[in-house]
Amino acid sequence: MIKPLLYAGLPLLMTIGGSAAFADTIKFGVPVPLSGPYASAGIDIANAAKLAAAKINAAGGVLGKQIEIVAEDDTCDAQTGVQAAQKLIDGGIAIATGSYCSGAALPELVAFHRAGIPYVLDAATNPKLTSMGFDDVFRTIGRDDEQGPFAGAYISGYLHAKKAAVIDDNTTYSKGLADNTVAALKKDGVDVVYYDAITPGQMDYSAVLSHVSSLSPDVIYYTGYFSEAGLLAKEAAALHVTAKMMGGDATNDTTLIKTAGPAAEGWTATTAPLPQFLSGAKDFVTDFTKAYNTAPGPYSAYEYDAVSVAAKAIADAGSTDPKAITAALHKIANYQGLTGSITFNSVGDRTIASYITVVVKDGAFAPGMKLDASGAWVPVQQ
Amino acid sequence: MQGLTRRPLATAGIAALIVAAFIPFFCHNYIVDVALTIVTYGILALGLNIVVGYAGLLDLGYAAFFAIGAYTTSLLETLTGLNFWETLPFSIVFAGIAGIVIGYPTLRLRSDYLAIVTLGFGEIVRIIATNLDITGGPNGIYGINPANFFGHDLTAPKAVYTLALVFLVGVLILVIRLGQSRLGRAWTSLREDEAAAEAVGVPTLRVKMLAYVIGALIGGLGGSLFAARFGAIDPTSFTYAQSVSILIIVVLGGRGSIPGVLVGAIVVAGLPEALRFLHNWREFIFAVALIILMLVRPQGLWPARLRHIAAPSVDEAHATPHADPAEQIAETTAGEPDVLLEARDVSRVFGGLKAVAGVNFTVHRGEILSIIGPNGAGKTTVFNCLTGVIPPTSGAIIWNGRPLTKLAPHKVVARGLARTFQGIRLFDNLTVFENVLVGMDHRFHVSLASEMAALPYARRETHLHHAAGRNWLEFVGLASQAGLRAGDLPYGDQRRLEIARALAGQPQLLLLDEPAAGMNPTEKQSLMGLIRRIRDLGTTVLLIEHDMLLVMGVSDRVIVMDRGQVIATGSPQDVQSNPRVIEAYLGSDEEDEEDAPEISSLPAGALA
Amino acid sequence: MSEFVQLLVAGLTTGSFYALIALGYTMVYGIVRLINFAHGDIFMVGAFIGWTVLSAVAAMHLPWGIGLLIAVLVAMMLTGGIGVIVERFAYQPLLSAPKLSILITALGVSLALENGVLLIFGPRFLTYPHLISNAGFTLAGAQISDVQVGIIVLSFLLMAALYVFVHHTFIGTAMRALAVDRDAARLMGINVERIIQITFFLGSTLAAAAGVMEGLYYTQINFFMGFIVGLRAFTAAVLGGIGNIPGAMAGGLIIGLLEAFSAGYISSRWTDVIVFLVLIGTLVIKPTGLFGERVVERM
């Protein structure tokens, strides 16, 4: 551990030393952005992983061993991502659970696959990630092409909108969701009067909004992230935009409400069922808030589930051999996670990805509507 | 001697590469991946180094070329099914074309404006890739096949690393050869002093363009490698931040220094990895380290050394046919008319001020003609008009019976007019010998490719020019200083080197702007001899000089200028006795105590 | 018509921010020929200092107008101080070194400021209190909020104040003199280093004012917020002719309007491409920007 440090000219070597140290734990690798513009999302994910591990460890761990979470910074960048993944592999992880940006997740996934290590994705929703033909990729979150049709159905079937505007932010996730939503809307006969992208970080979107409002859509659906969503809500209110403001699951964050203030009232987000609204997950929210002094991020619950389901698979396999874990993950059936029942299909996606809407009411997200088995819109019961 | 100083570096470099080649056998994949990133950055930085380091142009959008290479390979592979190696030429060519597209309209911009234009270009390329469907939009392109080598897919980090290392070696050979080539020399001259380079015959716009294009080619190659490594690309890999990282590598390492750039790549790509144990503090500490490194070593971690091309020995130079000054000049001056140059009513106005107001004179072949006159008389402006540095506001310059107006300075040099400067403008960070070689730039005929490949006839030409350059140094008496840094020469020697640099272009007319300035009497004596010897070779000399002893001693004819006009022309004796000249040049001799009318008498106490 | 007016107002609002920040780029460039890549982050730091002061003041239960005034002034002063410290430690030692070296330290400072704020305030978005209502009025069918008017007016006042300062005070005249000829300025008894510091101070205070206004208007701030705005402001400064103060103001407004109109009438997806193409086109026609002077080189 110390010796390589002496090679001052080769500081890289010191990272080797750190890895193989504690053989009595089972290591879970969590590659997420810990610096750069996406750091806040990555830190929320890593914290959720630690919370899940702590809970499992407190209950005796897995196979008699403790779980150790090793988070590595991928800065949402392909090059750094592959290095983070490789560092985790060399560090002897049994499984990887994590990811945030699809752009970094893909090369990470290739690296893990090559090393035979299973990867349970928590937040990267791009459909392509599970269609690479790898049998060791799983994900606890739904895919963009599943949320899009749900959003489309809500806009046409529940809101009975005739005209809709869809805005994305030109990131992989956002564009994918927007494309799928637009396709669903068109299929349902809704006139998509505007479909364009904004630049995240630009702050002022009133030019776009005033143009959109001149096209008088009934609904504006924004598929990007919460910070721009807050600005859109706020600026739309200032412009007296009458269209209903909606967003995808990445807009489901309290920052939206803090940014837009009263203008956030009525913002509707499509999302997978969140722990906040699931009776079984109340504890998670409390624990997370207590441990990290902040509410969980939008993907924290998915990461929590990813770690939990991975631990379950290790227990089922009775081994930390990656091949055995992969096989066990494929056999997982109806595991009750925070985000609902988890069963993986052949490519590793969840068989049932259910969605709900949440609405900002009195300064907080409140449960909205969901589709019941008969295809009717019913309120979500807490 | 120079050979000896070169060898340890080359040996160390090769040793380092061999060590690098063995990394996959000893290290974890993680280390290999980091090393691969370093190598990729190394390739890109070597490419950017051509633009920033060699040619001195600021480029903040280099990632654009990287992107174009990556997208070309990815699209061709996924759309047409070409394999990696087949797409590679396309990537490189497309990146090169992009280099032309961005370079052409912007080459005339000053460097800070160039910075934002290149930045804008980089952003434009990225946004186009994000917005178009064919490029996969923000998703980018997936499922790119890895490079294949005799049936083996190069997918494992170790295999890709080896491939990248081979590319790096290729690029290294290319950039080292380029650095030694005449193009490399032209780039350096551009970086040192663009206007002077142009004025001694370097076609600066074309040379800048080549820097862009060759830099772009290497960027394209890096991009292809990147695509093959990850099997997937998306626009987020080609941001402004990426361009900036590559720029940091070049500047931190040492602009123009190949080992420096490689060290820079190791620091910039490796340090953040080495700092992973700092978690959240990693980027902050890296930023602070960057600032401190730059403060401690403003020239870079491993600054570029003086370019060294050894001058041939005396015997070697003398033995080379066609390298003799007299013979060279004779070649160029045969069979032309007696009036070499004629200035017809040349005027130049600067913001309402007539610096040159309708000047007429002729220069006869084979004479030594001097232009004298007080400071501000417009002499240097006449030189600048003659050599194309400043276009005359009106009037014509006739050269060998044909008009010479509105030609770029380097073309004027190619026609046979060479000059020196009033304030010495040598390329300080080139050797004495290479300064002379820059002056010969326009005389090279061999293509760059043949020079790089060291084809026999190209080597012959290089050899001839080196010998000729060596002889010109000997002609002005600087042969023994050939290997010194030009900026380190004493003042008088710098003046003579400027003359040698101008002569090396085989001019028919040599324009000397105050060559004796700062020389002591002994040096001036030898300068007079030198000017006469230049004339004896058959080169006509046009001289601006304040030193009357020199002017009167050496000139066949003298033109006197005052306030933008020619006030007298004639033999030295005529001019010396012309009262108008004496008054204009030396000031009035009469006692004059009267106050000038436009100045009132000093009010009492005004200056108390 | 109403959309046109709406876009005009949007463009003027963002343009005002760009112009205020562009002034910092241009003043520093005019005097030390440095593209201060950290300037966008100075703006960000200003927003964070403003947020901190507002939070502290909120606890004191002062009338919000006074609290706001205190926040703006304190943010301007402290950020100005940071600008001076950055100049003293990261730039001044390199003023006579190769130009690119100082450019790299500027990039380093940018990265350090971003990550420093990240370490202190965390990665999450912070939100300014909603102090100002969204109330406004209708003009030619367009909704204009009082805040927008306030921002535009305040920016113009600050720009006018700067203009007056630069043209009608001794220090300002010294700044202009220094930009022309540093040695001649020294011979006049001008302490050149001091004037450079004042320039950094002023540029930073303007950026801080923009930062606090941005926080109040858009409410959310983040350690990364200086990047895009800084880039746009830099573009604005160059478009106007870097080193030229009225040029920076005009450039900022032009970029803001260009952005608004291209987002409104063409496509927001292509806004940046349009902005940069206009910039490149302008520079090809006028190589030193709209207001920049031609430089004639002597041989």
Next chain:
Amino acid sequence: MTLLTVEGLRVGYGKVEVLHGIDVTVAPGEIVALLGSNGAGKTTTLRALSGLEPLRGGLITLDGAAIGGMPAHKIAALGLAHVPERRRLFAPLTVEENLKLGGYLIRSQQAELKRRIESMYALFPRLLERRLQLAGTLSGGEQQMVAIARALILQPKLLVLDEPSMGLAPLVVRSIFAIIKRLRDQGMGILLVEQNARQTLKIADRAYVLENGTIMLEGDAATLAQDRRVQAAYLGGAAAA
């Protein structure tokens, strides 16, 4: 009593030393000329005196204060005014702004500064007409007037002029020289670098001839004007005509 004393002044750029130990003195009410060919080191000497070039060695004393190595703005405050070669006006600023900058160090005394600027307009009435014109658009003679006026605002003890006659019509040169003499007569010390040697030696009291960074000759102006060596080194063959 001397106003300015320079002893063993050495200055260089990079690896090259330009001045190899120069000794110069100037007394109040005295015009001292510094002659020599281009590149001899005249301008460098002046730049070193006013703090624009770092010293490699030597002592500079102005009116009893050691100013060698001080920053330029402090030297200006101590009473040394330098009118640089080619005038170096702030071209995009108005004449009045140029003059005001000349009074930068007394900027807090508004009324006094105003009075001094007025006195400069009285001295150079042409500048009053041009006061709002940009300095860069003036004729050469007018520019030289601004340069001198700008230097006089602080009422320096020593005025250092670098080629004030450069590029000017003889008539204008004569008026500039007349001003210089008047300044001398009021007790100011003047150090003058000139190319126009014959005329310079006529108004100077003493002179030094500089060659290659060392002082080759020194003496009173009248004697030097007759010295053949000066003519040979400086005026060249034309002097004999």
